[in-house]
Amino acid sequence: MDWEGMLAILLIFGGPILVVFVVCLFRFLKSRMQHKEILAAIEKGVAIPDLRTAKPLIPRWITNIALGIALIVLSPAFVLHGIGTSGMKGLESLKTVLIYNTAFPTLICFSIGLFFLIRGLLLRKHEKDNQPPKPPTAG
Numbered sequence: 001m002d003w004e005g006m007l008a009i010l011l012i013f014g015g016p017i018l019v020v021f022v023v024c025l026f027r028f029l030k031s032r033m034q035h036k037e038i039l040a041a042i043e044k045g046v047a048i049p050d051l052r053t054a055k056p057l058i059p060r061w062i063t064n065i066a067l068g069i070a071l072i073v074l075s076p077a078f079v080l081h082g083i084g085t086s087g088m089k090g091l092e093s094l095k096t097v098l099i100y101n102t103a104f105p106t107l108i109c110f111s112i113g114l115f116f117l118i119r120g121l122l123l124r125k126h127e128k129d130n131q132p133p134k135p136p137t138a139g
Helices: 003-044 060-074 076-086 091-101 103-129
Strands: none
Touching: 060 076, 060 103, 076 103
16 A cells, blocks of 8 residues: 555645634634623623624725735735746746746736725725714804
8 A cells, every 4th residue: 555645645635624624613612602701791690792793893994905915015926936946047947937837826816916905995985985974063
């Protein structure tokens, strides 16, 4: 038997399953802890805030804009990594590295970053348009 091959197959297919299992386990434990805290608060007679209506601390549009800018700034790193690992011997190999080895990951990262940037700007505009008007102040 080829133990190394079997181990590689086990790690390739079992690794992602293990990651998903660990994430689900921690979510379950967090949820169970929240339920225990809620039950303890009910027993003591403490008012419980509605957890579903709690607003996030950071508006969603700020998170989207920050993620978009980070991905756009990160996208040239693929080109720099490709140039650094290619051991260029001339201009022809530089073209090969830039076009074939790094263009696709760079384009994907830049496109996703641009998507999040535009989404954040649209969410910001939507929030500003849907805010209730401020009452006039007596002056």
